[in-house]
Amino acid sequence: MAKLSKFDAAKYLDHPETIAAYLTEALATDDPEFICLALDTIAKAKGMTKVARDTGLSRESLYKSLSGTTKPEFDTVRKVIGSFGLKLVAEPVDTKAT
Numbered sequence: 456m457a458k459l460s461k462f463d464a465a466k467y468l469d470h471p472e473t474i475a476a477y478l479t480e481a482l483a484t485d486d487p488e489f490i491c492l493a494l495d496t497i498a499k500a501k502g503m504t505k506v507a508r509d510t511g512l513s514r515e516s517l518y519k520s521l522s523g524t525t526k527p528e529f530d531t532v533r534k535v536i537g538s539f540g541l542k543l544v545a546e547p548v549d550t551k552a553t
Contacts, residue, residue, distance in 0.1 A: 464477065464496050464500075465496050465497070465499045465500035466500075468496065468497055468500035468501075469500070471539075471540050471541065474497055474500070474539055474540075474541065475541055477493060477496075477497065478493060478494070478497065478536070478539075478541065480493075481493030481494075487526065488523040488524075489523070491520070491521050491522065491523040491525075491527065492521070492522075492523045494521050494532070494535055494536070495518075495521035495522065495523070497539055498517060498521060498535065498538075498539075501538070501539060503517060503518070505538075506535060506538045506539075509534075509537075509538035510531075510534040510535055510537075510538050511534070512531065512534065516531075517535070520535075521535070
């Protein structure tokens with residue numbers, strides 16, 4: 456019988472383009488809980504200690520904020536995304552019927 460290991464997306468988040476694509480897909484779900492979990496996965500890939508240092512937040516605060524069970528402050532999300540080497544951008548919603 457084949458042995459399966461648990462999939463860990465953090466293993467594959469090793470380039471800024473990959474991280475940006477992963478976060479973009481998470482944001483597209485419009486699910487705050489899923490978005491927080493995606494931020495948590497990226498933070499783990501980058502190293503939670505490094506993200507904490509780069510954001511000026513404690514590791515404990517980050518774990519709590521990104522757990523998906525709380526609603527983090529926008530400033531926390533902004534700092535976390537910035538620590539990933541990413542920036543938030545806006546684009547128009549495609550309203551054309553196809």
